[in-house]
Amino acid sequence: MAIKKFAVAAYDDEEVLFPAVKSVRRKGYKIHDVYTPFAVHGLDEAMGLKGTDLHIAGFIYGLCGTSTAVGFISWIFTSDWPINYGGKPHFALPAWIPITFELTVLFAAVGMTMTFCYLNQIMPGVKKHVFHPRQSDDLFVMAIEIGKHGNEKEVADFLKTTGAKEVNIQVAEAGWWYGRWDKKEPYELAAG
Amino acid sequence: MHIKYESFVREPLVDGDKTYHQVSEDIIGPIERKPGRMWYVGFFFSLLLLGYGIFSVSWAVYWGLGTWGVNRTVGWGWDITNFVWWIGIGHAGTLISAILLLFRQGWRTGVNRAAEAMTIFAVMCAGQFPIFHMGRVWDGFWVLPLPNTRGTLWPNFDSPLLWDVFAISTYFTVSLLFWYTGLIPDFTLIRDRAKTKTRKMLYGLASFGWTGTAKSWQRMEALALVLAGLSTPLVLSVHTIVSFDFATSVIPGWHTTIFPPYFVAGAVFSGFAMVNTLLVITRRILHLEEYITIGHLEAMNKVIVLTGSIVGVAYLTELFISWYSQSWGEMAAFQWRIMGPYWWSYWAMMTCNVVSPQLFWFKKLRRNVPFTFVMSIVVNIGMWFERFVIIVTSLYRDWIPSSWTYYSPTWPEVGFYLGTFGLFFTCYFLFAKYFPVVAVHEIKFILKTSGDNYKRGMQKIEDQSTEDFLHVVHTHHEADHHEEAAHH
Helix, strand or coil: CCEEEEEEEEECCHHHHHHHHHHHHHHCCCEEEEECCCCCCCHHHHCCCCCCCHHHHHHHHHHHHHHHHHHHHHHHHHHHCCCCCCCCCCCCHHHHHHHHHHHHHHHHHHHHHHHHHHHHCCCCCEEECCCCCCCCCCCEEEEEEECCCCCHHHHHHHHHCCCCCEEEEEEEECCEEECCCCCCCHHHHHHC | CCCCCCCCCCCCCECCCCCHHHHHHHHHHHHHCCCCHHHHHHHHHHHHHHHHHHHHHHHHHHHCHHHCCCCCCCCCCHHHHHHHHHHHHHHHHHHHHHHHHHCCCCCHHHHHHHHHHHHHHHHHHHHHHHHHHCCCHHHHHHHCCCCCCCCCCCCCCCCHHHHHHHHHHHHHHHHHHHHHHHHHHHHHHHHHHCCCHHHHHHHHHHCCCCCCEHHHHHHHHHHHHHHHHHHHHHHHHHHHHHHHHHHCCCCCCCCCCCHHHHHHHHHHHHHHHHHHHHHHHHHHHCCCCCCCCHHHHHHHHHHHHHHHHHHHHHHHHHHHHHHHHCCHHHHHHHHHHHHCCCHHHHHHHHHHHHHHHHHHHCHHHHCCHHHHHHHHHHHHHHHHHHHHHHHHHHHCCCCCHHHCCCCCCCHHHHHHHHHHHHHHHHHHHHHHHHCCCCCHHHHHHHHHHHEHHHHHHCHHHHHCCHHHHHHHHHHHHHHHHHHHHHHC
């Protein structure tokens, strides 16, 4: 929990957003984040974000699924409780392919989705500050953190030159917290 | 600089003059308004069917499976027919959401949300049948590999019936995750627009606190791509395994290696038909004709004629192989299918699945909405008969003529089937009212390349000569390079 001050600019076109992100970074301001209503390709690169390793996590989860299935079934059928099914071998690997495949997929998908939620810090009941109510509709919103010695007016004036439709200063919680979306937080009430 | 140009050969995926905001209004609007009278009538009727289904199932559970028409010769009747039918229907949703994503088919964005919902509801319906076919349903958990006091007796991992348990539960889970992660940004949109407190609270919960940061979108795309990559072999495996239920047996008519591809093609065939049935009605009632266009319906009709033809080839191959094998059991099984007491089911299947879909070779018919609707129902009837033919007409005359029989369903079996329609449509009506039936964020993603108004704006690029166009692209690239260099 940390309440900080932000300069917020809202753009109505991704074609304007890209040069704006570039010029803000060139100026040396710290972009807290950019909020968009849909996946804007290339925005992560423009902001200087690294690629995600989520798929590698998925691969590892998948391997866990594979080894769980093969290990568990072979232990059961060769050591824990071997049963003779019509004279078939106890270690019947080809017959286990379907279940092994299904568990690989299941572990990979469930593991990845949970990792996805953890990394994004999302869960039912989690609340985060929404800088603009239309950031999920048709606006592309850039929030710039203003440090202790930052000059909010200077940042806001600069943002106005980048083609933003709206620029304002907000005091907001930077992280996430548990809460109800129909209730306002104390800091929001204080800001009016 | 990215030029949003797409060939004019491709028709627009979103009709009309849409802005990002208009897309939100059109798709979220119906959720915020009170539903029309048709919705209440439909929803009530579905609940009624569901109630009748619950009654029929309770009857069978209380009195035992002797209340069903199945007997010692025909052990699998309507129940397993309906199971295979429903699970097949589910396949179209995954095909649209996963396989078409990998193939970069833009048109999936208009229909994927509803198709995936259909998948989930269809799998829920399918799952009921094997569960209640167990008879002593309270012992149903025996299929799970749980440590127990029966000596620790484990399930048989070599059996296709157990593979089914794993395949279907995995399929349901993965489809649900894929569907829900895609829904999160759209729930966020409803939450941020919400005017009433209850709506804000509930959609706030459902949105998981999503805000749409650049990093989260990057992860979302990575997740969607990998889930699509996982779902693609998964969906093929599910119906393959369902076909193993039959193919690994030694019953004439079931014991064939053609079953996996033949079942998968049939599943996609019936699933696309069900998507058409639902979307023709949904687009009209919710006024989404500009998002689910005639072009979308035509694309699905093309898949129907393709998969219908594959199924047709499979039917003929089966006949040929039964003759080629010169095994009297095989030959007799197929002869009785065509000319025996169940001839009507075979010919219903042939007409509905092989003959009538061929009409979709005509473009006029593919783009005709009422015709599409009628055909979608015909195909689903045909595919139901296919499962009935495979199951019942392979069983009713077995190896001992004295046990030959004729099977017809009893009312609890029919009631069970009707009840799953109730379950399916109850879920679908709730979905259509409370969920965005078209993926809003995905439509916005393709809007500037495939939206009608934006495509019209590209006319000047279309009119350019290729050389001029390349020149423009080249200078853009150069400019970008200079800028980057200056930055460093």
